[in-house]
Amino acid sequence: MNALVHQLTEFAEDDRHARDLRIPLPRAFSIAAEFAINSSVRTAFEDIENLDFTRINTLIEEARAEGVSLDEATLGFALRKTIKKLSEQFLESPDNLELMKKLEAAAGVARRLPFDVNVWRAQNNYYQMLQKVFPERVQNATQGDAAAREWVEHFVALGKNLTVKVDTPV
Numbered sequence: 001m002n003a004l005v006h007q008l009t010e011f012a013e014d015d016r017h018a019r020d021l022r023i024p025l026p027r028a029f030s031i032a033a034e035f036a037i038n039s040s041v042r043t044a045f046e047d048i049e050n051l052d053f054t055r056i057n058t059l060i061e062e063a064r065a066e067g068v069s070l071d072e073a074t075l076g077f078a079l080r081k082t083i084k085k086l087s088e089q090f091l092e093s094p095d096n097l098e099l100m101k102k103l104e105a106a107a108g109v110a111r112r113l114p115f116d117v118n119v120w121r122a123q124n125n126y127y128q129m130l131q132k133v134f135p136e137r138v139q140n141a142t143q144g145d146a147a148a149r150e151w152v153e154h155f156v157a158l159g160k161n162l163t164v165k166v167d168t169p170v
Contacts, residue, residue, distance in 0.1 A: 030068075037063050038071045045078040048085055053105045060112065072115040079110055079117050087122035094133045097147075100154050107161035123162050130159070130166065138169040 037059055044056045063070050086103040093099060103122070110117035134155060140148035152169060159166035 033066060034068045037066075037068050038074065041070065042074055042078045045075065045082050048082050051082070051102055051106065053109065056109055057112075060109070064114075070114060075113070076115060076117050079106065079113070080119060082106055083110060083117070083119050084121045087125040091125045091129060094129055097151060097154065100151070100158060104154055104158040104161055107158060111161055111163075119162055123164055126159060126162050126164050129155070130164070134166075141169065 041056065041059045041063070044052060044059065060070070062068075083103065083106050086099065086106055090096065090099050090103050107119065107122065110119060134152070137148045137151050137155070141152045156166050156168055
């Protein structure tokens with residue numbers, strides 16, 4: 001399968017060069033480019049331990065620039081699954097700031113896609129933390145705890161990316 005994706009990626013590059021020169025290519029090349037980009041994005045979404053948001057954002061921007069359709073069903077499912085898993089891990093380990101940042105970035109990617117990604121489970125997990133963990137962190141932050149202040153800032157940003165309204169602490 002990797003050899004096929006590699007071959008299709010080469011076709012996608014040829015397609016890009018031809019578009020730059022305004023040379024029409026056979027439909028098969030466009031299909032190959034679409035498959036290669038969608039496959040690469042899906043693989044990146046599924047690699048939960050090594051999420052590379054720079055690469056993911058580059059691929060999504062490349063798809064936009066090339067007019068390549070992103071597969072809503074496949075990519076939406078893969079990203080929804082990743083966000084759900086990250087939110088479950090964060091619910092279990094609310095002190096893990098790096099995990100929260102990863103979840104924040106993944107939810108941000110979901111908002112930038114040209115289709116909706118259903119993140120209701122992550123929203124529910126977030127709401128639980130908003131009720132149970134957030135008030136104490138806000139109190140610590142207002143008492144000068146720099147780590148708590150950073151946590152609160154990222155938690156509020158995560159809420160925005162999950163489209164959960166959070167009253168920003170004073």
